[in-house]
Amino acid sequence: MLKGNVVGGVLRDDCGEWVFGFSRKVGRCSVLLAELWAIHDMLQHVWTLGPRKVLIESDNVEAIRILQYRSPALPDHALVFSIKELTSRAWDLIFMHVPRSANRVADGLACLGRGASFDAWCFMDPPLEIVEALSTDLHSAT
Template identity: 30%
Template sequence: MHPLASSNRIAWADTSSGCFSIKSAYRMIKERLWNLRVEAWNLPWKEERLRCGIGSDARCSICGHELEDVIHAIRDCGTAKDVRQLSRVNSVEAERWIQLRIDETVKINTGCPAAGGAVRENNGKWIIGYNRRLGACSIIETELWDILDGVLLVQERHYHKILEQTDNIKVIEAINDSLSKCSNSAIIRRIAQLLQKVESWSLDYIPGEENIEADCIAKFAFGRGKGLHLFETSFESF
């Protein structure tokens, strides 16, 4: 890890200061309880009532689809698709924007994680792919290493506008939060330092089914040794 990032610090995740409090613990537990007044809980509740035969209507109030489950609300509904499309950088306006898609995977029989990514120009032209097999670490830590590798590779090639895309919402939240407060994670602090040197960047959510290329590159790391591996030609040629 870069010396300027220093070491990790133990912190309570549910307060901005990192200090534990009874109030924050109570709030955290309460947020995980079902509450029909909260739309996020209302969706699975409507679906479950219909499945048990005690409800008659679970249609989407926006598009009229017969079953509005969580997947439909965030992925399949036409309005959700429109919102995702608007959140992405327009390729016509994004001159010299580089698209960095990342993903992580875990080998079931060993629990060993790996990370991979694909870097393309905004017109889809291949720049470079990469993967890395890691030791024992969490899914979020794996994805953070993935982002760090990708940002370093892009900067080494003197690109200054980066559109990063991942299907891990927690990673997006962690990095965005680090911009307003100092993170307790050394790797997040290092990523934040690098992004401050970039002219423009965006970190967006992408559904897993649209991120298959990065997922395949990550899985390919299991057949290789540890360390960072680069792919100068498109992964489609393998």
């Protein structure tokens, strides 16, 4: 039996330092929808936390295209509509594709959620399991 997808995300400051992280079970869905759920959840968290100039990185090219209005994929999907509502708020958002090798922290946070009994987790401090990936991601993205 498939257990479904778990997504994760990390918010860093402009120096690359940890601010916040999360992971959440999103159920059975495509890789694209899982990535869009991660972006949606991150946008909601960031809006609540207050930053108004944000760079959203994803290793999913199609998700970035959808968010930049360059893809006709999922045009009537409620999740895409909700993300576009979030992006229309008063903030400066940039969406950027990064290689998978530069996305280890988000992947690590998602892995932490697999097999756990809770559906969602918020991390105010980086879990020990992803500390090494924090610096690796910073250097891989440049």
